[in-house]
């Protein structure tokens with residue numbers, strides 16, 4: 001029988017705790033949000049800026065590509081720039097094909113990184129594969145860094161790829177990860193320095209692969225659907241796959257591999273990861289805004305604008321609120337479009353507003369801690385409501401800070 005937590009998920013699958021630059025992954029620690037840059041790592045300034053943006057958005061670990069000499073050379077400079085900006089997020093180096101060479105030739109890069117990601121499908125073949133894999137593990141041991149053994153089905157171990165059927169493909173992916181982890185242990189890496197991932201691009205495959213992995217090992221598990229895609233498709237597919245696994249207690253750190261729109265904001269992948277964990281009741285990052293979807297009763301855009309404004313205000317104000325008001329991330333807000341569900345939903349929130357629907361009086365009752373506190377009217381409803389939210393936060397969480 002599955003044991004369930006108070007929030008409804010299965011108990012977390014027991015894994016070993018891995019310290020990644022001061023952030024604990026696994027061992028029952030809070031599920032870690034991570035992300036990856038898409039800048040050219042050789043561009044130290046651009047990469048440092050993007051890492052800083054991802055960290056400020058809430059990414060607790062950031063991975064960067066280290067693919068050639070220029071990139072490896074830039075890593076210490078990136079670290080320095082981040083320190084100057086006051087950003088201390090752990091940085092993971094993503095290596096394929098030539099990681100053993102780059103980490104050997106650029107010891108300052110090897111030192112500046114907090115973890116190395118190795119793809120066992122991309123470290124050469126046959127004898128060469130073992131030599132190159134061993135070399136990276138030796139370097140990780142020398143620099144005292146943990147590793148992620150990150151299998152990706154697109155670059156699955158060539159020797160295992162000859163097996164066709166789907167269930168067998170799952171087995172091949174799992175074996176690729178576990179055999180590589182065992183080899184790393186034989187080479188002297190302790191199990192609590194190893195994180196495992198086995199990414200595939202289809203939801204059902206991801207669930208099957210990680211369920212198998214969790215049943216067979218105690219390594220900390222990094223979850224993510226690879227090549228998830230753009231926009232809502234990428235978010236929905238990743239959320240479906242990771243949500244089911246997290247509900248089963250599987251997963252110690254998560255990443256959304258979203259394809260950004262041209263010129264799009266990379267921090268969307270951090271936002272999606274935080275929202276998945278928060279809406280599942282696994283972690284709390286920032287106040288939640290419950291908003292109704294709107295319908296034929298909301299004929300103006302006032303309702304959508306207010307919901308968007310409140311959400312934007314929270315994201316913008318959160319860094320300051322978090323520093324000044326401990327516990328503010330647990331605040332619940334409601335922005336509702338009309339009288340049908342508005343007062344009811346608003347009463348369940350810490351602060352809620354029920355806007356007037358079509359044909360209703362042009363007034364907006366505001367509910368605070370379940371009671372009607374005031375009624376807003378006129379052209380400044382949005383401004384007034386945001387001021388009420390600020391005031392409530394100051395009174396409720398500012399008092400706690402003073403305790």
Ligand code: SF4
Nearest residue numbers: 292294295337338340
């Ligand atoms: S609360 Fe009102 S406006 Fe919102 S979805 Fe329900 S009926 Fe429509």
